[in-house]
Amino acid sequence: MPDTDHPYTNHVEPALTPDNVIKALSIDNLIFGLDHGTLDIMLIKHRDGISKGRWGLPGGWIRYDENLRDAATRHLSELTGVQNLYLEQLKTFGRVDRFPSERVVTIAYYALVSAEDYSLVAGDNAADASWFSVHELPELIYDHAEILQYGIKFLQQQVRCRPIGFNLLPEKFTLLQLQELYEGILGTKLDKPNFRRKIMKMNLLASCDEKQQGVAHRAAKLYRFDEQAYQALTEKGFSFEI
Structure with a gap:
């Protein structure tokens, strides 16, 4: 005791x-x-x-x-x-x-x-x-x-500087879900066009060739994080930066 x-x-x-x-x-x-x-x-x-x-x-x-x-x-x-x-x-x-x-x-x-x-x-x-x-x-x-x-x-x-937030998303996610994840962690609103342009330029997302199902709004494209692409780019000196 x-x-x-x-x-x-x-x-x-x-x-x-x-x-x-x-x-x-x-x-x-x-x-x-x-x-x-x-x-x-x-x-x-x-x-x-x-x-x-x-x-x-x-x-x-x-x-x-x-x-x-x-x-x-x-x-x-x-x-x-x-x-x-x-x-x-x-x-x-x-x-x-x-x-x-x-x-x-x-x-x-x-x-x-x-x-x-x-x-x-x-x-x-x-x-x-x-x-x-x-x-x-x-x-x-x-x-x-x-x-x-x-x-x-x-x-x-x-x-x-590291894509550590991706493991909190479902395997297939939208760009909006990804942006909301970063906004939650960083505690700030991100400019939507600038965020998407920066993310897509990194070539770390692979298109699932699918869209959301069963949503009331316009269905968005689904992506997945390409771990192999990230590792290959990192070996070449790639720098992840949001």
Whole structure:
């Protein structure tokens, strides 16, 4: 049973092995989800400790006997029920006063997913788990707002120079769907003719020779992302840029 008066309890400690954790090093996960053109972030509400009732990024302590990514994956599963995500390391945050009373360094991991594909179930020491629009956030614990802002800017830079957003689309998609995806992540409206001209000039989309079915408006052409074309162009020094 964790001591709720101890400063470390405002992180989620492993319930069965509380002594087998590195208490100066933690993990925080930034799971971004695109939901109908809105960029969301996955948050948990803490159930115990000095942060009880407050929202933060899902994370916690690292065990001595586990790798960093394994710790990130474990906390995500235990706190939200989300599994089988490929997490990439974002940055280490170690400002001296980032954690109350103690010096704690945190390693942030991130992923970008389709929010509608993941139903959250609060578990472990989380009282709740939910998606929030990055534009409508509750007050976050510690320096999590700072970590999140860094993550948003990093994600926006990444989608401008790498086609990482395509995996959030169905296999066959319209140019409008593609534009709405980028607008959601970048948080801005894009000029339609300019966006389409830039995308088509890259030669990364293959026509499916099909149009939308069962839509009330004029059916749009369907495309798919050509991964082989992207890899071949990249080897020749191609630079993806939105």
